[in-house]
Amino acid sequence: NGGPRGGGRPRRVGIMGGTFDPIHHGHLVAASEVAHFFHLDEVVFVPTGNPWQKDPAHVAPAEDRYLMTVIATAENPQFGVSRAEVDREGPTYTIDTLREMRQVYGPDVDLFFITGADALGAILSWRNVDEFFDLAHFVGCTRPGHRLADPGLPEGKVSLVEVPALSISSTECRERVRKGEPIWYLVPDGIVRYINKTGLYLDDAMAGRAHR
Numbered sequence: 001n002g003g004p005r006g007g008g009r010p011r012r013v014g015i016m017g018g019t020f021d022p023i024h025h026g027h028l029v030a031a032s033e034v035a036h037f038f039h040l041d042e043v044v045f046v047p048t049g050n051p052w053q054k055d056p057a058h059v060a061p062a063e064d065r066y067l068m069t070v071i072a073t074a075e076n077p078q079f080g081v082s083r084a085e086v087d088r089e090g091p092t093y094t095i096d097t098l099r100e101m102r103q104v105y106g107p108d109v110d111l112f113f114i115t116g117a118d119a120l121g122a123i124l125s126w127r128n129v130d131e132f133f134d135l136a137h138f139v140g141c142t143r144p145g146h147r148l149a150d151p152g153l154p155e156g157k158v159s160l161v162e163v164p165a166l167s168i169s170s171t172e173c174r175e176r177v178r179k180g181e182p183i184w185y186l187v188p189d190g191i192v193r194y195i196n197k198t199g200l201y202l203d204d205a206m207a208g209r210a211h212r
């Protein structure tokens, strides 16, 4: 399991990290596009536990974000969800997740870390960036409102791809819920229903969050 299959090519696994607060169609289209054009066998969505870049008081509980990610991906046999970060104690670091994925899948699998243009721009500020590139190939996707420029990343370690532009952010979805505006068709139907059922994003503590 994890090694080269009958065809002789290594298994190709995408990793889509995110806060997913909530997951929306921008995430799903990016994952689907990269899966198709990079011939991935599967994409694993990894909701963050306690993202160190974001104020924990202003992020929905990890379990809700995990469940929404499961709901949004359940119908796609190529998509899965990992609890790696949700179950890990302390702040979330992507490098820890990549190390864990590398251990779970073994050395013979090709890992592709999928990220949007804004997150790609932040990569140079990440810890252990060289080890990061040793563990996975990096795929940066276009995102409306963010420039997808190559910020001098190592040769052959990063691919920049243009995905169909969906100008959707979780921040905007949360604000819409708070204001009583619809999020139908910005997120999967099941996510609208889950948010309505749980009352996520309605409380005052969630109000006034800056765009991230």
Ligand code: ATP
Residues within 6 Å of the ligand: 017, 018, 019, 020, 021, 025, 026, 027, 030, 114, 115, 116, 117, 118, 119, 120, 141, 142, 143, 144, 166, 167, 168, 169, 170, 171, 172, 211, 212
């Ligand atoms: P927030 O507004 O809370 O930051 P977000 O919409 O940016 O939420 P994240 O969970 O922060 O969603 O993003 C997870 C990953 O998905 C990041 O790599 C991000 O760049 C990418 N991404 C998010 N939205 C889009 C989109 N509309 N198109 C392409 N990539 C996206």
Ligand code: MG
Residues within 6 Å of the ligand: 212
């Ligand atoms: Mg974001």
